Amino acid sequence: MASLLAQPTEAAYSTSSNNSNSPAQYTPVSDRSEDGSVVHNHSSRPPPGSLKVQTNFSDGYDSEDSHAKPSGTGFPKYTAIEEKQIVKKFDRRLVPFLALLYLLSFLDRSNIGNAKIAGMMEDLDLSSSQYEWLLTAFYITYILFEWMTLMYRLVPPHIYISLCVCGWGLVACFQSLATSFGGLVFLRALLGITEAAFGPGVPFYLSLFYKREELAFRNGLFISAAPLASSFASSLAWVIVKLSSDGPISPWRTLFLVEGFPSVIVAVFAWILIPDSPGSAWFLAPRQRLVAELRMDGNKPDRHAPRRAKFDWKEVRNTLADHKSYITAFMFFSCNVAFSSMPVFLPTIIEDMGYSSVTSQALSAPPFLFAFVIVLVTAYVSDRNRARSPYLITHALVSSASYLIIALTGHFHAHLSDTAHTLIRYLCVYPATAGFFSAITLIMTWTMDNRVAKEGKGASIAILNIIGQCGPLLGTRLYPSSDRPWYVRGMATCSFFMLVVAGLAFTLRIMLFRAMRAARQDDDIELQTAEESEVLIGEGRTGRNEEKFTFII
Known part of the structure; x- marks a missing residue:
């Protein structure tokens, strides 16, 4: 028996990774006769390769169950029930926390729109052009540091993410100390660096834990934090402005400080809670960690974190040479024109409809709450039906039509009553925002659907963001004060680019059918x-x- 145990077998490896109370038992492989009976070979020393492992796991399933999924390499089978349990744990422990982090990042990025109408423009004596540069400075550095998406493969994610979160939290707080345009534009540029290191790479990070047919809904949960953050920012800004109007510091400074500091605290929890890979998830049992790796790789599980695997530069080159990567990137560019402008300008747009500053903060929240729900529903249905383009095209067209109606209403406002054109413009904000938020979710998921290797996924996300994040350079300049109160040009521009999103999605759909x-x-x-x-x-x-x-x- 000692000599038998000394023989290295692949099955022994899988057993050693399980901390089950039942010891592994080596039994001869059974041969079935023609009548289905089992005949065992009871030789004293079985021939090499004829051993298998029987492990009495306490999961309560039959290893010969027809629903059990083989690993394909001699590792233990796992059932569909086990797989669902693991996915549910990721859904409960991983995705909500990442969504919280993205909510905080989007909150710290977009609250400048609330600060604008809370006294920042007057206190710092900023012009409309200078405000646009504050928005642009963020996206310039955001674009220049998109390459940091690949850092998820090189640095342990729990360290990398926590440093990013702490970084943008501190910078967001420091905005409350700004006394000039130069100081604030520098802080906005620094905020762009810290957030570029985190957000764009999260869809790639999630692809390490979820299969492709599961990814859109989880990306939806993550991306939906953006409209939720916008809604929360408007509601919170309304409270802060109301309570701090007679305080020792200006309401807009209190806004930056109160909304930035939570990120610094949450960074500590990120260090503790973020797993580096499925095999190192602290909330999974030992066997579940093994199954979590097997279900993703379909091969021998990698006992090391993904960062320690050999980096496949060939897959990166293949992704760079694939024209489909650039079609999704230009879709992202077009969608970002609307995605980057509406959250930061909506309070101003609503204020120009005739409402007070405080009321505008409150009315900015409902459209983003509506978008939050629509994003989740769209992502769920997209995963369930294993389709992207039909929902992407539909949302892009609806958003384009909504923007066009807002533009036409502003252009022909003289022919409508004040109540009519205000109501039409405000109601059309709902499908417009829901459309581009949903489109962003599907685009980010679709760009990774065509990649197998992790390096290919990371490279495709890098291309997507390097090109796509140039969209905000245009989007942040669509609503100058000279166009108030109707902003016809900005609304028409967003309508056009959402139409471009639909056209590019249809083009990619045709290309994939030809590939079929x-x-x-x-x-x-x-x-x-x-x-x-x-x-x-x-x-x-x-x-x-x-x-x-x-x-x-």
Whole structure:
């Protein structure tokens, strides 16, 4: 028995990773006769390769269950129930916390719109052009530091994320100390660096824990923190301005301080709670960690964090040479024109409808709450139906139409009563915001759907953001004070770019359908179903057991 245990086997590796109370038992592999009976070979020393591991896990499932999923490499099977339990734990422990972090980051980025109408412009003697530069400075550094998305592969995420959160929290607080335009524009640029290091890479980070058909809803939960933050910022700004109007410091300074400091505190929890990989998730049991790796890799689990694996530069080059990466990037660019402008200008737009500063803060919240719900519903349905383009095109067209109605209402306001044009413009804000927030979620997910390697996912997100984040350079200049109170030009511009999003999404959809036909002709693969939403392709015929995947359309 001692010599038998000394033989290294792959199965022994999987058993050693489990802290079950039941010891591993080596038993001869059974052979079935023609009548289905089992005949065991009871030789004293079984031939090499004829051993298997029986481990009495306490999960309460039958390893021969028809629902059990084989790992494909001799590692333990796992059931669909086990997999769902793991996904639920990620949904409860990981995604909400990341959404909270993004909520804080978007809050610290967009609250300058609330500070603008809370006295910041008068105290610092800022012009409309200078305010636009405050918004632009953030996105300039945000774009220049998009390459930091790849840091998720090089630095342990729990360290990297916590440093980012602490960084932007401190910078956000320091904005309350600004005494001039120069000092505030420097802090906004620094805020762009700290937030660029975090937000754009989170969809890639989530792709380490979720399969592609699960990713849109989780990205939706993450991205939906943006409209929720905008809504929360408006409500919180209303409270802060009301309570601090007679305080020792200006309301807008109190706003920056109160909304920035929580990030510094949460950074400590990020260091403790963020896992580096599925195999190191502290909230999973030992066997669940193994299954979490197996379900993602389909191969031998990587016992090390992803950062320690060999970096595949070839996959990065392939992604850079793929024109589909740039189509989604320009979709992101177009969508960001609206995404970057409405959250920071909506309080001003509503104030120009004739409402007071405090009322404008309150009325800015409901459209973003509506967008929050729509984003989650859209992402859930997209994952369930394994489709992206139909929902992306629909939301882009609805948002474009809403912006166009706002622009036309402002242009023909003389033919409408004050109540009519105010009501139309305000109500159209709801589908406009819900449309671009939902489109952003689907674009970020879709750009990774076509990538297998982690480096490819990271590179595609980097391309997406480097090109896409140039959109805010235009979006932040769409609503100058010279265009008030109707802002026809800005609304029409957003309408045009949301229409471009729909056109590019339709183009990519056609390209993927053509790839489907080409794959059917070139490969000897029989598809069991010819669903519109996917195309089955092979990764090549190299003799290896390589993964095949579907491009979600």
